[in-house]
Amino acid sequence: MSTLRIYNSFSRKKQIFYPITPGKVGLYVCGITAYDYCHLGHARLMIVFDIVQRWLRINNYDVTYVRNITDIDDKIIACAKKNNESIKTLTSRFIKAAQEDSLLLHIQPPDYQPCATNYIPQILKMIEKLIFNGLAYQNNNGKINGDVNYSVRNFLNYGKLSGRLISSNFNKINEKNNFKKDPLDFALWKVSKNNDPYEIRWNSKWGAGRPGWHIECSAMSCYLLGSHFDIHGGGQDLKFPHHENEIAQSEGAYKHKFVNYWMHSGFVKINNKKMSKSFGNFCTIRDLLKKYNPEVIRFFILRSHYRSTINYSEIYLNYAKKSLIRLYLAIKDIPKINYKKIIDLNEPHAKRFIIAMNDDFNTPVAISILFDLANIINKNKSIKMAKQLRGLGNWLGLLEYSSDEFLKNNIYTERKKNVNYSENDIKLKIYFRSEARKRKNFLEADKIRQELVNNGIILEDMPNGKTEWRRI
Structure with missing residues (x-):
């Protein structure tokens, strides 16, 4: 196989992938915050890193893939209060829904899906390390209990991932002071307020409370993958401040490099505005699945490079459906068999496919190669090429239905008229x-x-x- 190259957001260039331990890869991805149904932006993130972990395994790496779940934060607390339900009931419902959605989209489950509330001891231990290393302090304002904050200015080269220097960040921090020594500092431990529900109070030496969002990921990733691992992924919007703060926390606690390769997927936009629950301009995976086959959604996402911006439109989804129909028509005589292990790796299309995927997971080029195969099949009816097409498609989590099943369910839904042509x-x-x-x-x-x-x-x-x- 050709050499795998990954675009590293930290170095801002493609780099040859060298794992820390030969043959093994540690991969951590920031997952959902469980207070609502997942939307197309979440689908893109999960599909992108599903492709990453699949391709690493195809390259014969022993992968440990961790995708966390945030099950405690301000949004979750507010939503539970609004619904007049417990936080556990709320988060359990949406975690289950997310897992159901991801399975329908042919997303393979990660090796670990840790919830933040199950890692409170690890979080507390990391906070203690940061205090001991002079990078965190308790803001008690003369009281026994008080929040613990990270001292940003005490961490050398803060902003090295995003390129946002402390001087430029200073005037962009609008968070309430809460007795912080510096407006740039962020919370590691939030002491409970009087009206906070009992279920979000964990005991600590700084007072009963709950963790800040950023420390959750640092503690979980370091515990499950070690304090230095290969790849950390997430959405583009997480680069600052979340991932920047993870670097400050993890490197501040363990005093060595945290992650070798940082990967960030692009935004999904509607009318040129980022799709977000905060903006109220999102469409849930569940709503889309009422209209489209799961592979159509997956194909729509993979047709664009993972670092690019996708503009959502039903026109594009309908185009994705028609494109998939073309591929399924080409393999209509090939039964639903797993060809993943018998792909002819020396066949020219397979070689081009591998080169494309090893070039920073270039799925648009890989998919164009599938259509090249389809054109050959339509001309000469080659069973060998049809098997190759299905097998390479399977590598991307596509073409996994029988042709009859897919065509029956999708061609008929395309019909707008019922003209009885003679x-x-x-x-x-x-x-x-x-x-x-x-x-x-x-x-x-x-x-x-x-x-x-x-x-x-x-x-x-x-x-x-x-x-x-x-x-x-």
Whole structure:
């Protein structure tokens, strides 16, 4: 196989991947905050790093993949109070929903899905280390109990991941002071308020309370993968301050490098604005699954490079559906068999596919190679190439249905009219399509093909140049 190269957000360039321990990879990804259903932005994050862990395993690495769950923070507390339910009831419901959604999207479960509330002892231990190392302090304002804050200015080179220097950050911190020594400092331990529910109070030497969000990930990742591991991933929006603070905490506690490669997936936007629960402009995975097959959503996401921005539109999702139909038509004579282990790695398309994926997980190029294979299959009806197509698609978590199942459920949902075309009508449509192709008016040709597909008529271009048709 070719050499795997990963774009490292820290160095801002692609680098050859060298694991800390030969043959093994530690991968940590910041997961969901469990107070609502997952939206398309969450789907992208989970699918992107599902591809990363799949490809690392295909490259024969022994991967330990951790994707955490935040089950305690301000948003969760506010939502539970609003719903008049316990925090455990709220988070359990949405954790279960997220796991159900991810399985439908062919996302393989991580090796560990730690919840923050199960790692309070590890969090407290890390806070003690930071205090001992002169990087954290209790803000008790003369009282016995008080929040513990991280002293940002005491950590050398704070801002080295995001490139946001302390001088530029100073005026951008709007958090209430809460007796902090510096507005830049952030909370490691939040002492409970009088009206806080009992279930979010854990005992500590600084007073009963709960952890800050940033320390949760540092404690869980270091405990499960060690204080120095290979890859840390998350959404682009987490680079600052969350991941910046994780570096400060973990390197401040253990006094050595935290992570070798940082990976960040791009935003999903609606009308050029980031999709977010905070903005109220999101569509849940569950709502999308009512309209689209899970593979359509997965294909839509993988058609763009993971670092790029995706603009959500039903037009693009419908295009993804039609594109998948083309691939499934090409393998319609190949049964649903797992070809992952018998892919011909020396076949030219497979070689190109591997090169693309080893170039920072370039799924758009990999998918274009699938269509190159489909074109060959449509011309010469090669069973070998059809097996290769299904196998390479399986590597991406695609083409995992039987063709009959996918085509039946998706071609029929494409129908907008129920025109009862006669045989002569169909032949005339085929003639018009052929003439359009001769004129290189492929848009018109595709429009005619889709019109027939919408009404249950499939066209097959044969090697001899003729076009055959059949009803489904």
